[in-house]
Amino acid sequence: MDFNYxxxxxxxxxxxxxxxxxxxxxxxxxxxxATGKGWNxxxxxxxxxxxxxxxxxxSEDHGGLGGGAVENMIVMEExxxxxxxxxxxxTVVIGGGALKAVGGAVADAxxxxxxxxxxxxxxxxxxxxSRWALHDLTTTLKGGVLNGQKAVVEGAAHATHLLVTAxxxxxxxxxxxxxxxxxxxxxxxxxRRDYLTVHGSSASEVxxxxxxxxxxxxxxxxxxxxxxxxxxxxxxxxAACAEACGVLRVMHATTLDYxxxxxxxxxxxxxxxxxxHRLVDMFMEVEQSVSITLMxxxxxxxxxxxAAVSMAKAxxxxxARFVGQNAVQIHGGIGITQELAVGHFFKRATLLENQFGxxxxxxxxxxxxxx
Amino acid sequence: xxxxxSPEDVAFRDEVRTFINDHYPAYLNEKIHEGEEMAKEDFLxxxxxxxxxxxxxxxxxxxxxxxxxxxxxxxxxxxxxxxxDCVRLMPxxxxxxxxxIYTFGTPEQKSRFLPRILSGExxxxxxxxxxxxxxxxxxxxxxxxxxxxxxxxxxxxxxxxKTWTTMAQHADWGFFLVRTDTTVKxxxxxxxxxxxxxxxxxxxxxxITLGGEHEVNEVWLEDVIxxxxxxxxxxxxxxxxxxxxxxxxxxxxAGVAASKRGVERIKDVARATADGETALMANxxxxxxxxxxxxxxxxxxxxxxxxxxxxxxxxxPGPESSLLKIKGTEIQQRLTELxxxxxGVYGAPYFRSFGExxxxxxxxxxxxxxxxxxxxxxxxxxxxGGSNEIQRNIIAKMVLGL
Numbered sequence: 001m002d003f004n005y006x007x008x009x010x011x012x013x014x015x016x017x018x019x020x021x022x023x024x025x026x027x028x029x030x031x032x033x034a035t036g037k038g039w040n041x042x043x044x045x046x047x048x049x050x051x052x053x054x055x056x057x058x059s060e061d062h063g064g065l066g067g068g069a070v071e072n073m074i075v076m077e078e079x080x081x082x083x084x085x086x087x088x089x090x091t092v093v094i095g096g097g098a099l100k101a102v103g104g105a106v107a108d109a110x111x112x113x114x115x116x117x118x119x120x121x122x123x124x125x126x127x128x129x130s131r132w133a134l135h136d137l138t139t140t141l142k143g144g145v146l147n148g149q150k151a152v153v154e155g156a157a158h159a160t161h162l163l164v165t166a167x168x169x170x171x172x173x174x175x176x177x178x179x180x181x182x183x184x185x186x187x188x189x190x191x192r193r194d195y196l197t198v199h200g201s202s203a204s205e206v207x208x209x210x211x212x213x214x215x216x217x218x219x220x221x222x223x224x225x226x227x228x229x230x231x232x233x234x235x236x237x238x239a240a241c242a243e244a245c246g247v248l249r250v251m252h253a254t255t256l257d258y259x260x261x262x263x264x265x266x267x268x269x270x271x272x273x274x275x276x277h278r279l280v281d282m283f284m285e286v287e288q289s290v291s292i293t294l295m296x297x298x299x300x301x302x303x304x305x306x307a308a309v310s311m312a313k314a315x316x317x318x319x320a321r322f323v324g325q326n327a328v329q330i331h332g333g334i335g336i337t338q339e340l341a342v343g344h345f346f347k348r349a350t351l352l353e354n355q356f357g358x359x360x361x362x363x364x365x366x367x368x369x370x371x
Numbered sequence: 372x373x374x375x376x377s378p379e380d381v382a383f384r385d386e387v388r389t390f391i392n393d394h395y396p397a398y399l400n401e402k403i404h405e406g407e408e409m410a411k412e413d414f415l416x417x418x419x420x421x422x423x424x425x426x427x428x429x430x431x432x433x434x435x436x437x438x439x440x441x442x443x444x445x446x447x448x449x450x451x452x453x454x455x456d457c458v459r460l461m462p463x464x465x466x467x468x469x470x471x472i473y474t475f476g477t478p479e480q481k482s483r484f485l486p487r488i489l490s491g492e493x494x495x496x497x498x499x500x501x502x503x504x505x506x507x508x509x510x511x512x513x514x515x516x517x518x519x520x521x522x523x524x525x526x527x528x529x530x531x532x533k534t535w536t537t538m539a540q541h542a543d544w545g546f547f548l549v550r551t552d553t554t555v556k557x558x559x560x561x562x563x564x565x566x567x568x569x570x571x572x573x574x575x576x577x578x579i580t581l582g583g584e585h586e587v588n589e590v591w592l593e594d595v596i597x598x599x600x601x602x603x604x605x606x607x608x609x610x611x612x613x614x615x616x617x618x619x620x621x622x623x624x625a626g627v628a629a630s631k632r633g634v635e636r637i638k639d640v641a642r643a644t645a646d647g648e649t650a651l652m653a654n655x656x657x658x659x660x661x662x663x664x665x666x667x668x669x670x671x672x673x674x675x676x677x678x679x680x681x682x683x684x685x686x687x688p689g690p691e692s693s694l695l696k697i698k699g700t701e702i703q704q705r706l707t708e709l710x711x712x713x714x715g716v717y718g719a720p721y722f723r724s725f726g727e728x729x730x731x732x733x734x735x736x737x738x739x740x741x742x743x744x745x746x747x748x749x750x751x752x753x754x755x756g757g758s759n760e761i762q763r764n765i766i767a768k769m770v771l772g773l
Contacts, residue, residue, distance in 0.1 A: 003680035291673035
């Protein structure tokens, strides 16, 4: 049992943290949002070329840094601290995770492109009716032809590839009969309706109309894709928890700072015990979110993976709501404007709260798995 | 970073498990279960087994009797003792005054008191709270006036009243915070005295708490004479010892391993208890309360593990341990709420012990018997050791800089 970072991990965190502090401040981020593209390609290239962080969880054979889940956690927490728009989660954690899980020639073919920043992947799994049930699929793959609609596909507009789940046999909600595909995003028959999410990233509704699928597009075995998606989404959920931890840390620090400076009734509002105790309760939520995210991350490769991830997401989702709402509350009126960063962190926290499942969804999943 | 035990740790766990299995005095749990009063010898029986083995104070420095265990081994130890439902050791000597003495005491004080703490020969109690000073500990008024005795030696004459003194009815010695200077700021005029509880002028009176138990007492001190060499650290610097002790006390206070065991017990009860046509465990509302508790407990456990990792890298238990106290006690209390709720109608009967030859007998399932007294008793946890509100003040000041 060991809770210390290695030297390489510490270096990864410090390098990324410094880079984001220097180049990715709030104004720069808001300019990227204002372009309406939902990301800044130059930043992505810098992640690949200057920092090399896109290779963090990949083996050295593929040109990566030889890390894994802990490296993803480190990177994602820093992403959260700067509310980064660029698609590390979908490309590296999810796309890369699926390729690592499958291995072999397809991994050799795509992972170097991810590390170089030229391959970008978006997860097309959820559907208009599915909420967070990955097995609830109306998108069909029959005789090599893909038809259906995917909902709120993050980063689809700038993805080179889509990671798609489709029903290839069985009923709409069967666990078996799900096939996982990795397909070029511009195959004939794919159309998108692009939009911005409430925090400024890009997402799309993706439509498949008689898209011809080749055997080489199938990840793993046909009809047996759900296990891979479950695993990858668990890994992504742990990473989203880490991102949330970064967001929460900043919201708490910003609010603490504000409470020390903002004067009312002749003294700093942080002198009032009611504000102090609120800030302490926020602090405790942040620390516990960090702790349980660490637990889930360290259990990703064990039999307890799914239960641990659901515990973590349940806790972090509640923490995100509590810390976010109170950060805005303590800022008062200025907290509900677009002017200060804190409101934008609150928006990010709110999306993370429900990404890959709400607290209730994950408590129910935890209960189903263990009780 | 990883969660796996090394082969050495696994071997250690097996050794500990076997030792507990072979040597733990299991009659204690039966006694508690039957609601019988625990005698002093009962409390000390497990203590003496551990002292003989050399495992009585794992957390102390090796030079004073510690085991030199790594934080992981100490974690394993607490997991294994909780798993076997071992009774808690009395903390007043082992984790309160002992560390104060080896940290601040003179060589003479160390050799006089520490061996008797380890052996269990001396039973200690804590004289901190007073009727007028609860959370505002530094406002304490028990006075210690210094004088020179007829024998030419220096003494204190102590007058005042302490309260909530746990297990003082068994105590041989007490550690007391007393006021030695009334002219300075509250925290600066306090000294830390060790007082023989058999001294003339000490009166101990029981306080009976909501569950019907006699745990705490009032202690009256009237012209109690205490030699100056029983003062720890400098005169008027007792607050330093007090703060040190409170931080130490708070780390164990999270009670993670015991709470994990408590969750298992409640789940067992809920599976065995009918609730309409299914078991209580299948009731979605009850189940949700348990799953939320498990989530919060996991978050607490990993917060404690992170704190332990910090300790092993040289950072002592800091004000962050207040977080462990707050969340740990909240969870302990929620467990007792669920147990009482699970007991249903059988939470109501007042349970007493039934000795041999007693024609009366207990009603309801065994698991329900002590749920109400334990629920009432555990309200203390968010009040003692610095109330949870005081812990928030500590975090606000020491961690957040407010």
